[in-house]
Amino acid sequence: MAIYLDVIWFLNFCIDLLLLVLTALVLKRSFKKWRLLLGALVASSSIFIVMTTLSPLFYHPMFKLIFSSCIVVTAFGFKKISYFIQNLLTFYFVSFICGGGLIALHFMFNNEMVILNGVVTTKSTGLGTPISWLLVVIGFPTIWLFARKRIEQMEVRKVKYEDIVQVDLFILDRQIQLKGLIDSGNQLQDPLTKKPVMVIDMNDLHNKFPKSIVQQAKHPEMIGDPSFVIDKDWEEKLCIIPYRGIGQVNQFIIGIRPNKVIVTLGQGEELDCSNVIVGLNFTNLSSEGDFNCILHPQMLIQGKKRLA
Template sequence: MAVYLDVIWLLNFCFDYMLLALTALFLKRQVRKRRLAIGALIASFYVLFLFIPVLTFMVNPIIKLLYSLVIVSVTFGFNRFRSFFQCWLLFYFVTFMIGGGMMGAHYFLQQDVTVYNGAVATQGTGFGDPVSWLFVLIGFPSIWWFSKRRVDTLETTKIHYDQLANVVIHIDDHTISAVALIDSGNQLQDPLSGSPVMILDMTVHAEHFPTTFIEKAKNVTDFQEEGEVDKWEHRLRIVPFRAVGQDHQFLCAIKPDEVVISMDDGAITVKKVLVGLSFHTISGEKEYSCILHPKMLTGHKATAS
C-alpha cells in the first residue's frame, strides 16, 4: 500500500488551520493569519512524527497534551494563565466537536444491517468502519460551517435574551405580568403628553380586560359612538403612528397607574407611560408579549428587588 505523506500532511495542515481559525472565532479574537498558519504548521508536523520510528514516544497522551500547549501558545500567545487555559480548553472543545460531528455523520450514513434471504446480517471489518478521504474532504468543511452557524445563532439568542425584562402593569386593582423586549428602535410616544408608549400583546393578555373595553379598543371610530360605558374608558388614548408603507395609523392605548420593570440590578417604576394595545402577535415564538420604550429605562432610579 502506497502512502502519500505529502498529501496527508497538506490535508492535516488545512484542517488544523480551520480548527484554529474556528477557535479564534469562538474566542472573539483577532488572530493574524500568519500566526494561524504557524500554529497549523506545528500541529500538522505531528502526522510526520508518526512515521518516524525514533519518535514513537510522541503518541504518549502526556506528550500530546504538552504538544497541544505549544500549538495554542504559538497561535494565541500567553498573556495570563487563565486566558491561556481557556484558549487551550476551547481548542480541545472545537476539535472534539468537529471530530464528533464527522463521526456522527459517518455512522448516520452507514448501513450496517442488511437482510439477505430473510436473515438479518451485520457488516463489519473487525477494525471499525474506515472513513474515506472523500467523506473527510466534504464532511469537515460542512461540519465546520455548521458549527460556526450554530454558535452564531446561540450568541444572537443570548444577546436577544439579555434584552428581555419582566414587567408588571398596574391598572386599578388589576395586575398584568408579562415578559418584555427592550426595543431601542421603538420611539413611539404620545404627541400630547410626550409619554412613551409601550406595546402589549392583546392576543396573550386579553383576559385581563373587560369585553366592552376590548371592543372599543379594536375600533377607533367607536370612541365617538354612544354605547355601554366601561370603567376603563376614561383611560383610553388614541396615539397616531407611522408604519413602513403606511401613514396616518392610530393605536389605542391605555393609561396605567404604573409599570414596574424588573431588571438584574433592581426594579424601575414608571408612572408616565401609555400601554399600546396590539391585537396582532408581536412574537411568533411567544418569547415575549410586550415591547418596552427605551425612554422608560432612563431617568428613573432603580430600587433593589
C-alpha cells in the first residue's frame, strides 16, 4: 500500500490550524496569524515522527503531553502558568469535541470494515476512500462550525442581561464613559459589515460630541448634504444604519466607527469589544437614568479578554 505522506501532512496541518483557531475563539484570545501557522506546523510534524524509529515514543502519554504543550506555547506564547494551563486544557477540549464528532460520523458512514473468520479487518488505499475524504474535507469543517456556534450559544446564556456594565468608548481623541445595559432584544447590525450596533442616548451625551455630529444625528436624512460641514476625521467614521422598530416603517440612524470600546464586567473582567458600531440615538433609553447605552449581546461573544 502506497502512503502519500505529503497529502497526509497537509491535511493534518489544516486540521491543526482550525483547532488552534477555535481554541483562540473560545478563549477570546488576541492572536497573531503567523504564530498559529507555526503552531499548526509544529503539530503536523507529528506525522513525520510516526514514520521514524521514534514512533513508540510518540505514543507515550507523557510525550503527548509535552508535545501538545509545545504546540500551545508556540501558538499563544507563555505569559504565566494559569494562562498556559487554560490554553492547554481548552486546546484538548476543542480537539476532543471535533475529533469525537469526526469519529462518530466515520463510524456512521464507514463501509471499509469487514469481518473475515471472526476477525475485523479494514481495506483502504494510500489516499483513502471517497467516503473518508468527504468526512475529513466536509465533515470536519462542519463539526468545527457546529462546535463554535454551540459554544457561542452557551456564552450568550451566561450573560446576565439585567446587569449594568461600565463601557469606555474611545473615538479619535475623546474618551467617553458610559453605563451600558446588555439587551438580548437588541439585534441591530450593520447590513454591510455585519458588525453589532450598540446604541447610545445622545440626549445625555450630546455635549461629548462636536455640534456638527449632534446635528447630523438629529437629521440622519441630511447626511451628505453640503450644508452640514463636518470635520474630515469625523466624517470618515460616519455610516448609516437602517432599522425598523415594531409598528414602524424603515428608518435609519447615524453610526460611528469607534477606535476602541472596552466593556468592564463583574469582578473587573475587561473585554475589548472594538468590533462594533455606535448608533447615535435621541430616544430616552432609561427614564431613571440607570444607563445611557444599550449593548448588543454579540459584543460580549466577540470581545477579547484583556490581561491585567
